[in-house]
Amino acid sequence: MQRMKYEDSINVRLPSSEKKILDDYCSRVKRNKTDVIREFIRSLQER
Secondary structure (H helix, E strand, O other): OOOOOOOOOOOOOOOHHHHHHHHHHHHHHOOOHHHHHHHHHHHHHHO
């Protein structure tokens, strides 16, 4: 599997309540925030 080259980054401001939702989800599924957010973004192509 070829690794992607990461050239861009984003910074997202969230209210504390939404960050907690993300943190809780990541803990539950044992994945980091970057992986979860990337997977969500990729899922947008399918919609």
